[in-house]
Amino acid sequence: MKNNWDKQYDSWKDIGFFNLDIDEMETVALDDYLDKFAKFDKEMRDWGIYSHIRNEIQKFRDTMPLLSDLRAEAMRERHWKELRIEVKEDFDEQSEEFNLDKVMSLNLLSHIEKIGELADNAKKQLKIEVELEQIRFCWEDSEKSDLIIEKQKSKADNEEFFQIKSTENIMELIEDHGGKLGNHKSSPYYKEFDTLIDHWEANISQITETLEVLLAVQGKWKYLESIFRGQPDISKQLPNEDAIFKKNNTTFKAEMERIAKTKNCLNSLIVKNFLPLLNDLNKKFEQIQKNLNQFLEAKRGQFPRFYFLSNEDLLEIIGQSKDPKPILQHIGKMFEGIASLTIQTQGSKNNLTYEITELQSNDKPYEAIPLRQFAVDPKVEAWLKKLVNEMKASLRRLFYQYYHENSGSSKNRNEKEKMMAIIKQYPG
Numbered sequence: 001m002k003n004n005w006d007k008q009y010d011s012w013k014d015i016g017f018f019n020l021d022i023d024e025m026e027t028v029a030l031d032d033y034l035d036k037f038a039k040f041d042k043e044m045r046d047w048g049i050y051s052h053i054r055n056e057i058q059k060f061r062d063t064m065p066l067l068s069d070l071r072a073e074a075m076r077e078r079h080w081k082e083l084r085i086e087v088k089e090d091f092d093e094q095s096e097e098f099n100l101d102k103v104m105s106l107n108l109l110s111h112i113e114k115i116g117e118l119a120d121n122a123k124k125q126l127k128i129e130v131e132l133e134q135i136r137f138c139w140e141d142s143e144k145s146d147l148i149i150e151k152q153k154s155k156a157d158n159e160e161f162f163q164i165k166s167t168e169n170i171m172e173l174i175e176d177h178g179g180k181l182g183n184h185k186s187s188p189y190y191k192e193f194d195t196l197i198d199h200w201e202a203n204i205s206q207i208t209e210t211l212e213v214l215l216a217v218q219g220k221w222k223y224l225e226s227i228f229r230g231q232p233d234i235s236k237q238l239p240n241e242d243a244i245f246k247k248n249n250t251t252f253k254a255e256m257e258r259i260a261k262t263k264n265c266l267n268s269l270i271v272k273n274f275l276p277l278l279n280d281l282n283k284k285f286e287q288i289q290k291n292l293n294q295f296l297e298a299k300r301g302q303f304p305r306f307y308f309l310s311n312e313d314l315l316e317i318i319g320q321s322k323d324p325k326p327i328l329q330h331i332g333k334m335f336e337g338i339a340s341l342t343i344q345t346q347g348s349k350n351n352l353t354y355e356i357t358e359l360q361s362n363d364k365p366y367e368a369i370p371l372r373q374f375a376v377d378p379k380v381e382a383w384l385k386k387l388v389n390e391m392k393a394s395l396r397r398l399f400y401q402y403y404h405e406n407s408g409s410s411k412n413r414n415e416k417e418k419m420m421a422i423i424k425q426y427p428g
Helices: 002-012 022-037 048-070 077-087 100-105 108-140 168-185 190-228 232-237 239-262 265-269 274-302 304-308 311-319 325-334 380-405 415-425
Strands: 148-153 160-166 338-346 353-361 368-375
Touching: 002 022, 002 048, 022 048, 048 100, 048 108, 077 108, 108 168, 108 190, 108 265, 148 239, 160 190, 160 239, 168 190, 190 232, 190 239, 190 265, 190 274, 232 239, 232 311, 239 265, 239 274, 274 304, 274 311, 304 325, 311 325, 325 338, 353 380, 368 380
Parallel strands: none
Antiparallel strands: 148 160, 338 353, 353 368
């Protein structure tokens, strides 16, 4: 029996550690030897050679589960390093010399608790390693992290541009991966993965910040583009702001085209100097908006009824100041009693002029109030002031007319009674 075992062991001892068939060795040790030892009679069991061989084979078999633990997929170099420190012997687990004979010489059964701890830690750490690889793959190689970009045409000049349509997929990834990284950072195994965890936390943080600024810039750009590209009258009144916008408009559209080509969120947003560029664009667009608001406030100061209008409505009016017809849709917001104005057109197609001849009251039935005809000035606040003056003049004329028409029948009334009679008779 001893000779057979020695021959059997000799057939395995030079096989490299990672090429060993552990299941086969464990089965042979149990079925071909230990089970047969159990069948020996009591007298033979008292022999010293019996105990020696049986203990040797039992030790061999008991070592097999430890070998399986060390052969686990989760084992990494750091775990082998711990094992070398534990057994106080240096070895290279990847070398050809690291065979069965070398492994058995380490007397692993004396370190069974440490090996069990190493194997358990390795399995838990493998879970973190797999999740970190999934995070890496998702941001670097998966379409899940592609930005959703759409191509549109500007209503102002019909030029194509790219814009971010939605960030819902990216925000879901940020929330999911941010939570996982936070959990891993608080785990007892953080030290083993601190470089990777910190790397991806930094990436996700930069993506979050960059995306937030990019969306802010995109929103400001769309608002300003519709004004400075779509309303030439305003561009002429704000030449400095228009020049600044033109320059930065080109920069922003070029960056959006680059992002549309790249698609991948990580590779398109984490680019050297891109975040500082976005912050600069955001600052300049904010300044343009501030100057634009001051411009609108100045217009309101010149014609206070503009306070009844939103910025968007006021910009539309100023941008269409040469053509009063589009302004009519807002006239009721500035003058509660006016439904519309009658406008006459003079001149040829390329040299049109407009004149206001009457207004229609907001009362039903609608009443036309004649005005002294006046020309529409290029500055909208100028001709609206004329409108106010003509309204007052028309009102004075009407009062004068009504007063004299009814003066004969009201000789015995005082002035106040005469005025009230006229108002009641002509409530419009």
